[in-house]
Amino acid sequence: MTIQLNGPGVTIDDVVAVARGGEAVELTATALDAMARARAVVDRMTEGEPRYGISTGFGALATVSIPPERRRALQVALVRSHAAGMGEPVEDEVVRAMVLLRARTLALGHSGARPLVAKGMVNLLNAGISPVVPEYGSLGASGDLAPLAHGALALLGEGEVMVDGARKPAAQALAEAGLEPIELAEKEGLAVTNGTDAILGMLCLAIDDTRRLLAQADAITAMTVEGLLASASPFAADLQTLRPQPGQTVSAANLVTMLADSPIVASHDTPDDTRVQDAYSIRCTPSVHGAVRDTLAHCTSVAEAELASAIDNPMVMSDGRVESCGNFHGAPLGFAADFLAIAVAEVGAIAERRMDRMLDHTRSQGLPPFLAEEVGVDSGLMIGHYTAAAMASDNKRLAAPASVDSLPTSGMQEDHVSMAWLAVRKLRKVIDNVRRILAVEYVCAARAIDLRAPLQPSPATDALRQRLRAEVAGCGPDRYLAPELQAAEELLRVDALGDALADLGITLE
Structure with a gap:
């Protein structure tokens, strides 16, 4: 076109x-x-x-x-x-x-x-x-x-x-x-x-990335729910109506869609399961992912307003005037980028907590330590989690706002600046880190589901597991892990997960 x-x-x-x-x-x-x-x-x-x-x-x-x-x-x-x-x-x-x-x-x-x-x-x-x-x-x-x-x-x-x-x-x-x-x-x-064209361009690209990441985060969370034998009950629609935050409603609905007809979930949804409730990182996922969605909606409105704006100085008006103005100041975009970086960082933070539960045999509902094949000889996915934790920690630093800073320039004529460029540059780094963190969770969750056999996952989560298996082998002795994590990251980058779900007629919001 x-x-x-x-x-x-x-x-x-x-x-x-x-x-x-x-x-x-x-x-x-x-x-x-x-x-x-x-x-x-x-x-x-x-x-x-x-x-x-x-x-x-x-x-x-x-x-x-x-x-x-x-x-x-x-x-x-x-x-x-x-x-x-x-x-x-x-x-x-x-x-x-x-x-x-x-x-x-x-x-x-x-x-x-x-x-x-x-x-x-x-x-x-x-x-x-x-x-x-x-x-x-x-x-x-x-x-x-x-x-x-x-x-x-x-x-x-x-x-x-x-x-x-x-x-x-x-x-x-x-x-x-x-x-x-x-x-x-x-x-x-x-x-x-x-x-503000480079700032705005990067914000638009970040918005596009975040839209995709949020759907992927919900889908991968559903795999983790199955891997941990967790409950799908907290995601029910009637519970969401009690707290009508728009993004939370969407995220919960995505989880319900992903977990529909899951034999794994059904297997422990019985009176024999004595657990009262799952950890926050599981049952509060819609609240966190949903809040990011609402932040994204705000930042999208800021970008759309800028896309309709004339950004220059001076401006040539339709009545023939040429007037100086401050439309070029990047504050609206800098604030939005900082806000989005804070929010997206939390997608990685809660994902790191979910995968930690899968790898800890004291909290994983029967999974082997670090999902290893031969415990003691094999380290399994232990160090994959280290990598994710390092990036989650890095995001805490990157989430610190750039737009609260200002250094005067041009002989004090430009005596207040937005630092919006730095805000969107670090936002892009946060997004890249979160994509990689989710890739590690994807690998962990798929292996956890494998270990639940003969119980089977839902059709939707199984489609994602099989898509990963086309690139990354399942359980087995320790092997060179970095290429497998990179392969999972690439599947997220090109949104192969969305394509796999689309083949089932599923589109996550």
């Missing part, structure tokens, strides 16, 4: 499709007209009173008047000087999301950039050219100044880019793709660097 770019109307799914799926992008006639009208306003302002970013310097140099013959040089100098990032390059999907979203803002027609600038960005996306953007440089102050400047360099035929995994000079990549470098005009240096 082709993503039609007209400014408003871009969705989180559109961002994911372009960033991860490589979908093509096309500017609409409406967007081209809006940009042309805004540009006409800028062109009329070459004389008269000083206009920030058009006839003045930037930031703390906003009081410096720039003569007409130097104003285009000013825009190029801005991009070059602001491309001051350091560190390893950020991921290709982040760069593609950033370029798409900067083109989206330009397409709204409030930035005053010529249509050819947005066309240049779209051409980069469609040609598979991704500017090299270093890890560090953004404070989320005037948005992502350094990352966007590195992205804009490619439009000028400068800097470096990635094409099909190869790093090369931007000028070479443009020539090979049949594209011409762009010469920036007045206001356009600001227009290509002044936004």
Whole structure:
């Protein structure tokens, strides 16, 4: 499909499709007209009173008047000087999301950039050219100044880019793709660097990841419930109505779906089972996973509002005014990213507690220590749990908010910054850690179910167990464990679990 770019109307799914799926992008006639009208306003302002970013310097140099013959040089100098990032390059999907979203803002027609600038960005996306953007440089102050400047360099035929995994000079990549470098005009240096696009792009990708992780977490929890001979009763719908938290209701319903027709659950759902109730990490899972769902819903609304926003400074208004504003400040996105990191970290925290119960023979309802084949000789999955515990602990550090910090810059002109870039960068690390923690639980739970034979799991959990068994062998003597955990992680990354359930006609919310 082709993503039609007209400014408003871009969705989180559109961002994911372009960033991860490589979908093509096309500017609409409406967007081209809006940009042309805004540009006409800028062109009329070459004389008269000083206009920030058009006839003045930037930031703390906003009081410096720039003569007409130097104003285009000013825009190029801005991009070059602001491309001051350091560190390893950020991921290709982040760069593609950033370029798409900067083109989206330009397409709204409030930035005053010529249509050819947005066309240049779209051409980069469609040609598979991704500017090299270093890890560090953004404070989320005037948005992502350094990352966007590195992205804009490619439009000028400068800097470096990635094409099909190869790093090369931007000028070479443009020539090979049949594209011409762009010469920036007045206001356009600001227009290509002044936004929250990389922050927003990473938040959109994190939202997409979290949606998938939550369904996977519910599904894997159901496997653990069976492995521990735990009860499905706490997940009943009538109990959830007593606490109508939306996310909790969804998570509990997912568990009920996954455990339907489970012979393992039925085997001990009798008066002979003297246990009064399961541990918190089992029966409170809907409360925890559900709270994460509710946090995700809030963060999604923040991202959707930003996707409908014009993020630049100054803004070209429909009545011909050009006004300075603070729309570029990353606080809304930084707060959302920090909130989501706190919530997602708890998905990993409670998963680590569940797998610990499976591996501890004093609490696992008859399973061998560490699910080992030959206890004493074999360590089983003991150290897999260590790995998960290390990542759960790491997430506690990463969940500390970045957005409460601020360091003034630009000669105290930019005296409060959001640090939203750091918030979304660590959010991505939390999500990766949780995916790996869930992969370890997946391996543990599948082995625990194997050890319950001849009792059989539900059709849904059995489908997940069999999907894992296609990549990872079951019980047996100790063997090289890291590749098996990595294989489980990859199944989660590509959502093979969702595909396995879909074959049964099951879709978890």
